[in-house]
Amino acid sequence: MIINSNVITIALFLTTSVLALPSSSSLIITHNDKKVVIENSLITLPFARRLNTTRLRGGNLLKNDLARAKHFKTRTATRKSKEGLEKRKTSALSAAIGVPATNQAVDYVLTVGVGSPVTNYSLLVDTGSSNTWVGAHTLYRRTSTSAATVNAVFVEYGSGFFFGQEFTDRVTLAPGLVIEDQSIGVTTPASAFGFDGVDGIIGIGPQDLTCGTLTPQVDECIPTVTDNAFSQNLISSDLVGISFQPATSTSDTNGELTFGGTDSSKFTGDITFVPITSTSPASEFVGLDQSITYGSANTPILATTAGIMDTGTTLLMIATDAFQAYQTATGAVPDSNTGLLTVTADQFAALESLFFTIGDTTFEFTPNAQLWPRALNTAIGGTTDGLYLIVNDIGSASGEGLDFIDGMAFLERFYTVYDTAGSRFGIATTSFTDAETN
Numbered sequence: 001m002i003i004n005s006n007v008i009t010i011a012l013f014l015t016t017s018v019l020a021l022p023s024s025s026s027l028i029i030t031h032n033d034k035k036v037v038i039e040n041s042l043i044t045l046p047f048a049r050r051l052n053t054t055r056l057r058g059g060n061l062l063k064n065d066l067a068r069a070k071h072f073k074t075r076t077a078t079r080k081s082k083e084g085l086e087k088r089k090t091s092a093l094s095a096a097i098g099v100p101a102t103n104q105a106v107d108y109v110l111t112v113g114v115g116s117p118v119t120n121y122s123l124l125v126d127t128g129s130s131n132t133w134v135g136a137h138t139l140y141r142r143t144s145t146s147a148a149t150v151n152a153v154f155v156e157y158g159s160g161f162f163f164g165q166e167f168t169d170r171v172t173l174a175p176g177l178v179i180e181d182q183s184i185g186v187t188t189p190a191s192a193f194g195f196d197g198v199d200g201i202i203g204i205g206p207q208d209l210t211c212g213t214l215t216p217q218v219d220e221c222i223p224t225v226t227d228n229a230f231s232q233n234l235i236s237s238d239l240v241g242i243s244f245q246p247a248t249s250t251s252d253t254n255g256e257l258t259f260g261g262t263d264s265s266k267f268t269g270d271i272t273f274v275p276i277t278s279t280s281p282a283s284e285f286v287g288l289d290q291s292i293t294y295g296s297a298n299t300p301i302l303a304t305t306a307g308i309m310d311t312g313t314t315l316l317m318i319a320t321d322a323f324q325a326y327q328t329a330t331g332a333v334p335d336s337n338t339g340l341l342t343v344t345a346d347q348f349a350a351l352e353s354l355f356f357t358i359g360d361t362t363f364e365f366t367p368n369a370q371l372w373p374r375a376l377n378t379a380i381g382g383t384t385d386g387l388y389l390i391v392n393d394i395g396s397a398s399g400e401g402l403d404f405i406d407g408m409a410f411l412e413r414f415y416t417v418y419d420t421a422g423s424r425f426g427i428a429t430t431s432f433t434d435a436e437t438n
């Protein structure tokens, strides 16, 4: 057990005996015959947002998000079908021949060390998947901590896939967060499709998403880095806190992951926690129930329904009927150059907030938050003075169990928590919720 609160620390001192003082930030004691580690500081990892201006043009931003949304909805059916991994791999490969890979246009990357001595890899931070893997760009370097397993691994994503071999290795997320025997996928540049410019993924979604990705041990599931950090007593809770800030340049280190706790310096007020939704397929991801209304008249956009939060999606994606209601309410029209909705200056001046109700709390999403950052207009093929909106169409009607994706454009206005152990999602306002950044 690890306890992360100074208040509890004091209480425990009265009833327990101190065993060791391994470092200034943690303390191992016994309490009721259990080993207790107390940490005074949270482990927070900065991560960077990178926009690839080559890939952003020609509506690719939307195409990537749509491909991902479609994958989220179909993967359940695929996984449960009788089709074996080998057959899925073969069909993914043949589908990839001659088709340009649709790489992510916006990457959120964390530097992760693997092995001893470490090789550093730039990995996409993904709550929408849970396998961690390397080798798409920088080659995997085996060291004394690397051990091959009997398994091959194959994972499909909306905008790409990879295959390779499963290893276990030491994974260093931070000096105080070194995970032993983490199961990782190892690929090569020739066996990873859709991942130019990154080395792989650190998957921090639910462990169930890894089930069925290995062969021959198809019934195996893979504990995520969060799960292992928790079971190895490196963090106090099996959860991740995620902080982003709105960004207006093509490369910013404006994100922060906190493993094992929440960083109270990154949010304002209380965190609203809600159970992971029970509606499938959103329930397989970091899924939640939420409703959306528009403006002071409470115009319904999306009645309470299930969807997901996803750090691998850029836009705020809502079901087609909700998207139409949003267009009607705002007067926005599709822009063919960017794939986004656009409004006139007068319409923007009249634009009202969206209101997201999650649990008992309503979160305001301001007109400014609904706007694509103007400094990045030309990067997506828009005009300098254009007004583009980050709300878009998920590509199917509501009622399918995954009716919205709260992507990065939404997440950068809030602090969010994925609590694996508690099977719940948390959200709080931040100093950027109402900020006029665009």
Ligand SMILES: *[C@@H]1O[C@H](CO)[C@@H](O)[C@H](O)[C@H]1NC(C)=O
Residues within 6 Å of the ligand: 111, 113, 118, 119, 120
């Ligand atoms: C790996 O990255 C960490 C964190 O950025 C850095 O401190 C370390 O020196 C790097 N190691 C190597 C071998 O590049």
Ligand SMILES: *[C@@H]1O[C@H](CO)[C@@H](O)[C@H](O)[C@H]1NC(C)=O
Residues within 6 Å of the ligand: 052, 053, 054, 055, 103, 196, 197, 198
């Ligand atoms: C940007 O995307 C292009 C096209 O996919 C790719 O060739 C290039 O390596 C990417 N650049 C970075 C920095 O990821």
